[in-house]
Amino acid sequence: MSETPDPGPVRTPRPSGRPPGASTLEDVARVAGVSVATVSRALRNLPNVAVETRTKVKAAAADLNYRADPSAARLATGRSNAIGIAMPFVGQWYFAQVLAGVEAVLASAGYDLLLYSAATPEDRRRFLTDALPVRQRVDGVVLIDLIVPPEEIGAWSASGVRLVSVGQRVDPFPSVTLDNEAAARLAVEHLIGLGHRRIGLIGASEPDSDDDPFHFKVPGARQQGYRDALTAAGIRIDPALELPAPFEWEAGQRAAEQLLGLDDPPTALFATSDEMAIGAMAAARSLGLAVPHDVSIIGFDDHDLARATDLTTIRQPAVEIGGWAVNLLLKELATDVVEPDHVDVPFELLVRGSTTARSR
Amino acid sequence: MSETPDPGPVRTPRPSGRPPGASTLEDVARVAGVSVATVSRALRNLPNVAVETRTKVKAAAADLNYRADPSAARLATGRSNAIGIAMPFVGQWYFAQVLAGVEAVLASAGYDLLLYSAATPEDRRRFLTDALPVRQRVDGVVLIDLIVPPEEIGAWSASGVRLVSVGQRVDPFPSVTLDNEAAARLAVEHLIGLGHRRIGLIGASEPDSDDDPFHFKVPGARQQGYRDALTAAGIRIDPALELPAPFEWEAGQRAAEQLLGLDDPPTALFATSDEMAIGAMAAARSLGLAVPHDVSIIGFDDHDLARATDLTTIRQPAVEIGGWAVNLLLKELATDVVEPDHVDVPFELLVRGSTTARSR
DNA sequence: GTGAAAGCGCTAACAA
DNA sequence: TTGTTAGCGCTTTCAC
Numbered sequence: 021m022s023e024t025p026d027p028g029p030v031r032t033p034r035p036s037g038r039p040p041g042a043s044t045l046e047d048v049a050r051v052a053g054v055s056v057a058t059v060s061r062a063l064r065n066l067p068n069v070a071v072e073t074r075t076k077v078k079a080a081a082a083d084l085n086y087r088a089d090p091s092a093a094r095l096a097t098g099r100s101n102a103i104g105i106a107m108p109f110v111g112q113w114y115f116a117q118v119l120a121g122v123e124a125v126l127a128s129a130g131y132d133l134l135l136y137s138a139a140t141p142e143d144r145r146r147f148l149t150d151a152l153p154v155r156q157r158v159d160g161v162v163l164i165d166l167i168v169p170p171e172e173i174g175a176w177s178a179s180g181v182r183l184v185s186v187g188q189r190v191d192p193f194p195s196v197t198l199d200n201e202a203a204a205r206l207a208v209e210h211l212i213g214l215g216h217r218r219i220g221l222i223g224a225s226e227p228d229s230d231d232d233p234f235h236f237k238v239p240g241a242r243q244q245g246y247r248d249a250l251t252a253a254g255i256r257i258d259p260a261l262e263l264p265a266p267f268e269w270e271a272g273q274r275a276a277e278q279l280l281g282l283d284d285p286p287t288a289l290f291a292t293s294d295e296m297a298i299g300a301m302a303a304a305r306s307l308g309l310a311v312p313h314d315v316s317i318i319g320f321d322d323h324d325l326a327r328a329t330d331l332t333t334i335r336q337p338a339v340e341i342g343g344w345a346v347n348l349l350l351k352e353l354a355t356d357v358v359e360p361d362h363v364d365v366p367f368e369l370l371v372r373g374s375t376t377a378r379s380r
Numbered sequence: 381m382s383e384t385p386d387p388g389p390v391r392t393p394r395p396s397g398r399p400p401g402a403s404t405l406e407d408v409a410r411v412a413g414v415s416v417a418t419v420s421r422a423l424r425n426l427p428n429v430a431v432e433t434r435t436k437v438k439a440a441a442a443d444l445n446y447r448a449d450p451s452a453a454r455l456a457t458g459r460s461n462a463i464g465i466a467m468p469f470v471g472q473w474y475f476a477q478v479l480a481g482v483e484a485v486l487a488s489a490g491y492d493l494l495l496y497s498a499a500t501p502e503d504r505r506r507f508l509t510d511a512l513p514v515r516q517r518v519d520g521v522v523l524i525d526l527i528v529p530p531e532e533i534g535a536w537s538a539s540g541v542r543l544v545s546v547g548q549r550v551d552p553f554p555s556v557t558l559d560n561e562a563a564a565r566l567a568v569e570h571l572i573g574l575g576h577r578r579i580g581l582i583g584a585s586e587p588d589s590d591d592d593p594f595h596f597k598v599p600g601a602r603q604q605g606y607r608d609a610l611t612a613a614g615i616r617i618d619p620a621l622e623l624p625a626p627f628e629w630e631a632g633q634r635a636a637e638q639l640l641g642l643d644d645p646p647t648a649l650f651a652t653s654d655e656m657a658i659g660a661m662a663a664a665r666s667l668g669l670a671v672p673h674d675v676s677i678i679g680f681d682d683h684d685l686a687r688a689t690d691l692t693t694i695r696q697p698a699v700e701i702g703g704w705a706v707n708l709l710l711k712e713l714a715t716d717v718v719e720p721d722h723v724d725v726p727f728e729l730l731v732r733g734s735t736t737a738r739s740r
Numbered sequence: 741g742t743g744a745a746a747g748c749g750c751t752a753a754c755a756a
Numbered sequence: 757t758t759g760t761t762a763g764c765g766c767t768t769t770c771a772c
Contacts (some may be wrong), residue, residue: 416744
């Protein structure tokens with residue numbers, strides 16, 4: 021850094037610190053012998069720059085190891101070139117996969133990714149009812165299994181932050197959802213097809229969840245599919261066989277212990293996540309029951325370890341889901357039009373060794 | 381929004397867009413009847429603001445739903461109030477847990493989290509050899525199992541971005557590491573204590589990994605611990621029992637199949653991750669071998685599902701590791717001094733049902 | 741204790 | 757095709 025001519029008015033010393041050694045547009049302009057405006061245009065590949073000038077500028081920029089300051093750009097344009105992702109838990113398998121998918125396509129699109137998690141209902145409420153905190157930081161956000169309350173939709177739309185929802189429809193925003201009812205039906209039909217008539221459900225919806233507008237809607241939908249399949253097969257629904265559970269393996273284990281301990285225990289179990297299904301397998305094992313001989317178990321997700329544990333399951337492509345969501349968002353950002361674009365996630369039954377024909 | 385008096389010089393229309401409805405410092409100042417400087421001071425709880433003024437300002441800010449624009453603040457101060465995290469894969473269990481830990485403490489400290497993943501060697505090289513891209517976006521970065529090459533350390537130090545390394549020491553930056561040699565020794569000693577003398581290793585270091593400075597050092601360290609334990613017990617090292625493997629369950633399964641298919645197969649297996657150990661259990665099962673009766677298996681991590689699958693393992697507290705790393709970073713940021721602060725991660729042997737005394 | 745004003749680095753009119 | 761310049765919203769001297 022040599023001294024600058026600076027014929028202008030007095031300069032107060034720079035208040036605090038731009039990182040040492042960072043070069044600015046002005047540095048590049050000086051070296052290239054053009055104005056900052058030209059540098060800006062040349063570097064962003066805007067039209068109306070002479071080829072020769074552009075080459076010269078790019079060379080100078082490379083020389084100086086120049087990188088545009090994203091904050092300055094955001095301040096000037098209003099766009100941050102970053103998107104946010106919000107989800108209940110980042111440590112759970114499904115969420116981590118979706119996150120991986122999101123990250124991968126976002127990185128290749130040159131966007132930054134800000135991660136927000138909203139584990140407690142209070143966190144969720146705060147995040148969803150207040151578009152403001154993220155507004156100035158990201159151009160859009162991917163919501164995973166999080167619901168914007170109807171009365172806040174307007175605020176989000178007005179805020180200019182683009183939204184895409186995964187797991188739940190949040191009109192009028194684009195979304196990526198799976199037909200959980202149909203998928204659950206498929207799981208239960210598989211069991212029914214094997215001759216099972218007493219089928220336990222692990223991961224039913226919480227009894228009091230209807231009041232809570234932010235509540236995770238997946239358990240309810242899967243429970244509905246479970247019931248529909250039973251009803252269609254002429255099997256009476258037994259509420260004693262439907263147990264709510266948080267989506268963790270320990271909960272699946274506890275629920276399975278309870279169900280298998282019943283006087284008239286189920287011969288098959290449908291767990292609404294593979295983690296819970298694996299917990300259920302552990303419960304069966306500790307009760308001395310063989311899977312699938314004594315009890316058939318089917319899960320949901322196709323967790324990484326489902327195949328390793330030979331678990332029959334309903335597969336949903338978690339990583340791809342993340343990618344689809346980002347593509348929807350990028351499209352929205354590019355066209356700047358919000359339309360109820362939608363991806364319907366495919367699912368499939370994967371029959372493995374944890375389910376078999378009823379033997380008693 | 382009523383019309384503004386605006387007695388000043390002509391204003392060109394705002395170039396592009398600040399989000400509609402967002403209020404600025406100036407808005408707050410106008411409503412509170414003070415200057416923007418005072419608002420700024422009041423809102424940041426700086427000294428030299430009359431109590432009464434502060435109250436008035438805060439009320440106005442609340443009224444207007446004011447949020448400071450992070451880009452503007454970053455531009456003015458040089459601090460972004462964001463930190464970055466970089467890791468090889470976000471979808472793998474261990475990384476997702478560390479991420480969860482990082483996210484949790486960062487959120488409570490009011491920082492934003494930017495996620496970078498570097499899956500390919502090329503991505504890693506790019507990220508690690510170029511401090512510039514992140515310099516203006518984050519105040520610090522948490523590196524998970526990623527190594528800054530020695531010749532780049534200077535650039536990182538000079539860049540002003542604070543660094544903390546998890547999994548590998550990267551002097552002179554603070555780090556959070558586990559003594560992988562000792563932990564592996566503990567695992568193998570457990571097996572030896574049970575009478576095993578032919579012990580397979582799944583997840584040894586890649587033969588050609590020494591050349592690659594960015595290479596993941598964990599497998600090598602665990603292999604060393606494995607060998608030390610054997611040697612100390614007077615057991616000869618058999619290279620045929622040491623198989624390198626990527627840290628995925630399928631690889632563990634393949635490696636176990638190979639080891640158990642040997643003419644003189646091992647009676648116990650040490651997999652350097654639980655995913656691989658679970659794969660090994662699947663391999664044993666498909667070969668008709670009972671765990672632990674025919675073969676004992678011990679893993680590493682204490683994966684969420686290790687307990688569900690009754691896997692003996694070496695536990696490392698992944699979520700806490702993330703939290704510790706962030707605390708180191710926040711401390712560095714607060715004191716603005718880089719010192720080789722360090723956390724030595726505790727580990728423990730968790731004996732479960734997948735290991736037992738040698739029976740043949 | 742408070743205000744005026746100069747930037748931070750960039751983009752986008754607008755003029756040339 | 758290029759340069760000049762007025763901001764973007766905030767922080768921080770410096771003067772009052």
